Amino acid sequence: MEGLSFDFEDRAVLVTGGTSGIGFGVASAFAEAGAEVIVTGRRPAASDYDRDLSGFAYHQVEMTDATSLDALAGGIDRLDVLVN
Helix, strand or coil: CCCCCCCCCCEEEECCCCCCCCHHHHHHHHCCCCCEEEECCCCCHHCCCCCCCCCCCCEEEECHHHHHHHHHHHHCCCHHHHHH
16 A cells, blocks of 8 residues: 555564565565564575575574474564564
């Protein structure tokens, strides 16, 4: 929608699966709105993806593994928005 804008300045956003497809689009929109965006994926590093993820913080996570999820939660200081 033309003329519609959102301000997420000083907000921390986590987008699970934000490395491709709709998740990447959502993560990019939040970043454009000023948010600090964290994306998750299954590959060891952000550089292992074809997309440029340099504008996001990246965490490798296996969503079916409790230890991996605990590590993600322990590595986030603040969270205002979760997109799952």
